[in-house]
Amino acid sequence: MKLAEKELAFRQLATMLHGGLPLVSALETCAEQSVGAAGARLWRQIAGRIAAGGMLSEALAASRRFDRYIVALAEVGESTGELEQALRNAAEYIGRKREHRAMVVNAMFYPVLVVLATTAVVWFMMVMVIPAIKEFIEAQRRTLPVTTQLLIDMSDWTMENGPVIAITLAAAAAALWLVRRNNEVREATDAMIFRLPVVGGIARLSSTAVLSRALSILLESGVTLLAALETVEGLFGNRRVRHIIADARNNVIRGGTFSMSVRQRREFAPMLSRMASVAEATGTLGETLADVAGFHEARLKATIRRLGMVMEPLLIVIVGTIVGFVYISFFLAIFSLAGGR
Numbered sequence: 001m002k003l004a005e006k007e008l009a010f011r012q013l014a015t016m017l018h019g020g021l022p023l024v025s026a027l028e029t030c031a032e033q034s035v036g037a038a039g040a041r042l043w044r045q046i047a048g049r050i051a052a053g054g055m056l057s058e059a060l061a062a063s064r065r066f067d068r069y070i071v072a073l074a075e076v077g078e079s080t081g082e083l084e085q086a087l088r089n090a091a092e093y094i095g096r097k098r099e100h101r102a103m104v105v106n107a108m109f110y111p112v113l114v115v116l117a118t119t120a121v122v123w124f125m126m127v128m129v130i131p132a133i134k135e136f137i138e139a140q141r142r143t144l145p146v147t148t149q150l151l152i153d154m155s156d157w158t159m160e161n162g163p164v165i166a167i168t169l170a171a172a173a174a175a176l177w178l179v180r181r182n183n184e185v186r187e188a189t190d191a192m193i194f195r196l197p198v199v200g201g202i203a204r205l206s207s208t209a210v211l212s213r214a215l216s217i218l219l220e221s222g223v224t225l226l227a228a229l230e231t232v233e234g235l236f237g238n239r240r241v242r243h244i245i246a247d248a249r250n251n252v253i254r255g256g257t258f259s260m261s262v263r264q265r266r267e268f269a270p271m272l273s274r275m276a277s278v279a280e281a282t283g284t285l286g287e288t289l290a291d292v293a294g295f296h297e298a299r300l301k302a303t304i305r306r307l308g309m310v311m312e313p314l315l316i317v318i319v320g321t322i323v324g325f326v327y328i329s330f331f332l333a334i335f336s337l338a339g340g341r
Contacts, residue, residue, distance in 0.1 A: 001039050001065055003098040009034070009043065010091035017084040024051050056083070069093060069214060072231045076221045089217050096213060096297070100206070107304045111311055118319045125326045127162075130155040133333055145336055151329040187239040194240070194266045198307065205300040207241050208269040212293035219286030226252055241267050258285070269296060 009030045016026035027047035034040040042063060049059035057074035060066045070090050077086025134152050137144060144152070180186045194200045214235055218228035229249040236242050248261030259277035262268045272292055279288035 001036070001042060003094055003101070005035060005039050006066070007091050007094040007098060009039070010087045010094065014084050014087040014091065017087065023056065023083070068231055068234045069218075072218065072223065072227070073221060076218075076223055080222055082221075086221060089221055093214065093217055100210070100297075100300075103301060103304055107308050110308070111315055114315050114319055118322060121323060122326060125330070126151075126155045126158050129330070131159065133330070137333060145329070145332040147325070147329040148333040148336070151326065183239065187243060190238045191240040191267075193238070200266075202300070202303055202307070203238075204267060204269055205296050205303060207236070207238070207267055208272050209293050209296040209300055210235065211241075211245070211268065212272060212289045212296065216286050216289035216293055219289065225258060225285070229258075238267075244268075271295070 012030055012033065013023075013026050016029060017023065021029070024047050027043050027050065031040045031043035031047065034043060042065060046056070046059040046063060049062065050056060055074075055078055057071050057078055060074055061071045070093070073086045073090045073093070074083070077083035080086075130152055134155070180189060193203050196203075211232060214232045215225075215228050218231060219225065223231070226249060229245055229252065233242050233245040233249070236245070244262065244265055244267060248258055251261045252258060257277070257280050259273045259280055262276070263273040264270075265273075275288050275292050276285060279285040
């Protein structure tokens with residue numbers, strides 16, 4: 001079930017509950033309006049569990065289609081009697097998660113497409129076209145231009161070493177996958193992400209925005225900071241970030257503050273700890289974290305947009321140079337043969 005479908009369903013549920021429709025009827029309506037058969041089946045199963053006397057949070061958890069964060073919001077809504085608002089918060093969380101993922105995918109789509117297309121063109125020229133030209137030129141016993149000879153040498157090297165290179169890359173990828181299964185190695189490599197140029201800055205903005213937004217929604221819904229930290233920890237795939245959040249929770253248990261736990265951490269922007277420190281003193285942590293999240297979400301969008309604007313002409317230059325070299329070498333060979341040299 002796609003994120004967009006989940007977001008729409010939770011918004012529909014909140015709207016129908018606000019209009020006075022019973023929860024079971026609202027869930028059945030979501031099933032009827034669901035686009036796919038899988039979604040309709042899911043909402044009918046959840047409605048059946050509630051009709052049998054279960055709670056919405058229990059039904060969502062049992063379905064295994066919703067992460068712990070959504071289940072926690074439902075639990076809060078049920079305990080406070082504000083299920084409608086909890087469902088709206090769930091829809092907001094899913095919507096922001098979907099936008100964040102789409103933003104990253106869209107930013108990477110063009111570069112990946114260009115690289116794949118360039119690789120395919122160069123591979124075709126090096127493996128299919130150049131060897132055929134080489135045979136023809138050798139039969140004519142002509143002297144080749146320097147660039148053409150260089151291209152032919154590169155083609156020969158590729159044909160000779162291609163299988164070895166492919167096997168080496170596959171073995172390296174498999175070895176990396178196996179090594180990363182070790183928790184210590186996984187955390188070390190995840191921590192390295194934040195030290196990389198450009199990528200590290202984007203990862204820092206992303207982790208700050210996600211943590212701030214997730215905590216703010218839970219805190220504003222009435223969840224305690226300890227419970228919110230425990231829930232938010234599971235949202236991150238990065239082991240280093242999860243370790244820091246777990247340390248923050250333990251620090252709060254010992255009487256410390258959240259702001260001290262994330263201070264001077266490379267994985268989070270400095271603004272997070274400084275504003276959280278003031279908010280903890282004034283009792284407005286949830287509201288302040290929402291402001292922090294909004295600021296860093298805007299910065300993240302601007303950074304990714306700017307990166308895309310920089311990468312596009314850079315890729316054009318690199319791709320143009322590679323493809324241009326191949327075609328110029330090809331046509332120089334043709335002109336050399338046509339000129340009789």
